[in-house]
Amino acid sequence: MSWLRLQRLVRTSLWLLPVGCLAAGALLAVGTLAVDRAAGYRLVPQSLTGTPSDAQTILSSFATAMVSLTSLVLTVTLVAVQLAMGQFSPRIVGALLNDRFSQVAIGLFGATFLVAVLTLREIRGSDTGTVPGLSMLLSYVLMLASIVVLVLFVHHAAQGLRVAGLIDLVGDRSREFIVRQHGELPVVTGGADEMVAAQPGNVVRVDRPALVAAARQADCVLELVPVVGDFVVGGAPLLRVHPDTRSGASADGRPAGRLRAADVTRHVLLGPERVHTEDLAYGFRKLVDIAVRSIAQPFNDPTTAVQALHRLHDLLRQMAARPLPCGEHRDEDGVVRLTERTVSWDGYVRLAFDEIRLAGASEPQVTRKLCAALADLQGVAPPDRQEPLDRQLRLLDAAVRRAHEDEEDVVAALTPDTEGIGSGADVTAAPPPRAAPAPY
Incomplete structure (x- = not known):
């Protein structure tokens, strides 16, 4: 039971991963400083690290920036929690607080701050003093990593605040639980002439020329089962394979046997939410x-x-x-190779x-x-x-x-009015009649 409690603490704790990053940063800083002392601070030339005064200025800027970035991450996390509670469900808060990416960002920024401060204490002199070169390089690397993580965190936070992002967060975790308990065996519907979706998602794009080429090569007709924009659950039919009746093939010929599902379904892109590309x-x-x-x-x-x-x-x-798409796609010989339902x-x-x-x-x-x-x-x-x-x-x-x-x-x-109430015949006055021009 104590092991289960420890596992739960690791999975649900907001502070454990950041504290681990701080400890790792402290160990790295102590190790690099020890190497610098053993090498007499000559391991890395000052042409790379700068003079002691330059290094002090750089590290001070690093430390100040890291405090600001850590505050930013914590603020964005709290705002996300507040929005989720008010707009969606209070029960989504736990999933947001346990977000590993936010914890890694907080831990990295804190570790960079700690390394910068410890390295700053080791600098001696102004222009002719000593600079722990290896520790300075470590600070540069951590600062560069922090900038990259900041950009990724902003993207991650923006994606996570979407309705689809929050729904997928819960749905994906629940799906992972099912896979852990029962294995990766999606419930497959349909017959042998159907190609199913490996993962759930919305149909966001279809490479129709590639599907037409694949159907021509296999001498069959493909039918796209969902409409572009539809959500397809894992294991549900994505494409149906029909024999080319024009060529005299029969259902017993099983054209699906000449097509590899993975080679065909990859031309139908599924995404976490609908997009405007083809929808x-x-x-x-x-x-x-x-x-x-x-x-x-x-x-x-x-x-x-x-x-x-x-x-x-x-x-x-x-x-x-304008004419709307008919849903039939032909090859260069004019033979229908792909059909799909379209909105009328x-x-x-x-x-x-x-x-x-x-x-x-x-x-x-x-x-x-x-x-x-x-x-x-x-x-x-x-x-x-x-x-x-x-x-x-x-x-x-x-x-x-x-x-x-x-x-x-x-x-x-029921009076037509383009502006609702503003330009209808019952709320506007006709212009006054124009006077007849005076005779010359």
């Missing part, structure tokens, strides 16, 4: 999240929702008359407006902007893309009538 729907998702969050309590900021709707309106207007026009319209319509039905600013955006899109969309827009207007009318009892409020809330 247009992710931009819509962010704007919708901003709009819905601004409408919800306690924020109650419909003007921000209108600003998000401006950009959603603009994006849909750019897409209204109806899908983009629903993604842009469904949640905002439901959340903002009681906000006149939001509903008026929605009416204006939908009316404008109806004017530019081709006939085969009108039905999703008509559907949104019907549902918006019903939602507004449920939210308002007075008919005048309903009419006002």
Whole structure:
């Protein structure tokens, strides 16, 4: 039981690793100083270390900087804890405090400070004195390592404060526990003609030309199972292999046997969260999240929702008359080698407006902007893309009538207004008629 308690102390202690780094720094400093004394302080020439006064100035700067950097790391760690407690869950605090990278940064900065101070005490004289050269070189190396770790720590802290970063922190640790207990055997679904994901993650990029080339070489057709941006769990199907019916191959030919899963799945990149590289729907998702969050309590900021709707309106207007990807990719002979599901026009319209319509039905600013955006899109969309827009207007009318009892409020809330309440026909005045020009 005492061994288990010691293991828990090592895993959960915030101070143990930094103290170990301080002890290692002290031992290094004592060892290098002893070597310098034994060599009569002539082991490293002063052309590298500088004169005693130069060395004192440099080491003093090092020591001051290390105190500031240590304070920075501790401050960022505490801010991360506060944000995580307030925005996500108080139960995430333990995982943040046990973050090894933060502990290593604190320990390295503290060890560099300790080495600089101990080396500073050994310098004698001003211009003609002695400088412990080996210890000075150790201070330079530790200072350079501290700068590198500082840059990496800023990146690490920024990544760790993301929602996806915190979720992955807990998810990865829980997954590691399962692997330790049961081994690396993911639950695989599907049949023999499916290639599965080795690790979980969002589909962030697909090398379609490489997949087309692989399918052509194996004389088959590949099907990308998830949509770009989807989260794929470990062991779930990533690609399906179909026989090329054009060439007369049958399912018994098992084209999957001519493909190595590792050689094919590496062309589908999985990441910890969605990115904009090939995922247009992710931009819509962010704007919708901003709009819905601004409408919800306690924020109650419909003007921000209108600003998000401006950009959603603009994006849909750019897409209204353009052809969308069909999801088929052919080789140089025109044979379909890769298929994938893509978001349709109806899908983009629903993604842009469904949640905002439901959340903002009681906000006149939001509903008026929605009416204006939908009316404008109806004017530019081709006939085969009108039905999703008509559907949104019907549902918006019903939602507004449920939210308002007075008919005048309903009419006002359904009046198209680009700015919500600001440029509609019921809140602006027509310009005065121009006078007729005087006859000559």
